[in-house]
Amino acid sequence: MNLSPLHLCLLFSSALFCVGLIGALSRGNSILVLLGVELMLNAGNINLIAFWRYGPAPAEGTGVLFVLFAIAIAAAEAAVGLALVIAVHRHQRNIRLQEANRLRG
């Protein structure tokens, strides 16, 4: 079996995605769940760069621009997510996801 570099990059990002997925599904701590989501986002970015580098006849710089915008969105997401974690901690004195089941402030 002859795997091209593109295949290997995609396998790498799939492995990283699944590590993040398992972490986000299995851990009960909301900060770790958020970090798992961040890992999944990074794996998606790796895909974009891999296709920009090895894809057939890519448009000029499209992958790079896409990843830059995705990183900006990820920064906003991390800020809002960690603010939510702090708000949950203020209301119920811990950040275990199993106990964060009320919408009432």
Added chain:
Amino acid sequence: MSLAFLLIAFLTVATAAVAMALRNLIRSALLLVASWAGIAAFYLWAGAEFVAFAQVLVYVGAISMVVLFAVLLTRPSRDETEVTPASAGRLLPALIAGGAVLGVLAGAIVGSPLRTSAKPPAAFTVRELGLQLMGPHAAALVVIGALLTVALLGAIVIAAPSRPGDREDPR
């Protein structure tokens, strides 16, 4: 395939997996910094230098600090940053789901004949990047700026206590 790529990929995935399995939150966050640095190294290896620097600035620099602040602000007591490990009732379904996703993805990737270009893309300099951002993608840049502003204001509103005595008043 170069040895550097395999080394970067192995280190990145290994640090991420260990970080997701550890009990100590601070160690998890610091190991994830190593994983994000590995991803930045992958970007450098792939020839996307500016993205690598953005990754270092945003993830290794900023998000890791915000995560560490959140860990310290939400720890249960002063010296305690350990969390309970994943219970078997959650770990087993998570492993099954993650393994199934990995199997499907790897099977699809290996089984699909991806066309690749032999020559690498022309060097994409920072000057061209700036021209692209200010020219065809100027609207997206403005929208991202507005989104970041709104998201950070919203984060402050969510995280700030609504009343001065709120912290001393646990429910």
